[in-house]
Amino acid sequence: GTKRDAKGWHIPYRCSAGALTIGYGHNLDANPIPGMGASSRLDENEARKLLAGDIAKVESQLGRELAFVHNLEPVRYAVLVNMCFNLGLRNLLSFKNTLADVANGEYSAASRRMLRSRWAAQVGKRAVELSRQMDSGLWQ
Secondary structure, eight states: OOOBOTTSOBOOEEOTTOOEEETTTEETTTSOOTTOOTTOOBOHHHHHHHHHHHHHHHHHHHHHHOGGGGGSOHHHHHHHHHHHHHHOHHHHHTOHHHHHHHHTTOHHHHHHHHHTSHHHHHHTHHHHHHHHHHHHOSOO
16 A cells, blocks of 8 residues: 555555555654655655565565475465565564465465454455465465
8 A cells, every 4th residue: 555645745654553654565663764754755766666675675584584485386475475564574473373374385274364363454355365365376
């Protein structure tokens, strides 16, 4: 998600967890950017660059912490990237049983666990889509 002003600039907003966020989900509270705060704004190019950097960081973290992700097909890998981007690595790692299910190829079990989490209640429809994607191995 993102929030824009009347002129199309990306502006800060509070995400569902209450964190100050800008662009396509960059959490300024957890990952501050010098000089950027509640009155900042980004153009589309800046927002996309920030997103690309955030995704690269998440992918690097996942690869270091969860070796099994290198063996996942792109669809299920994308679910974990999305969750890690949203939750942060530390919080994603707290999904121990879900991650164990994914590592063992138990995707339906992982999908069910995803939906029973507090994260699912916070993100709603996206959690349902990601859980279906994890279960089916198909883009949603």
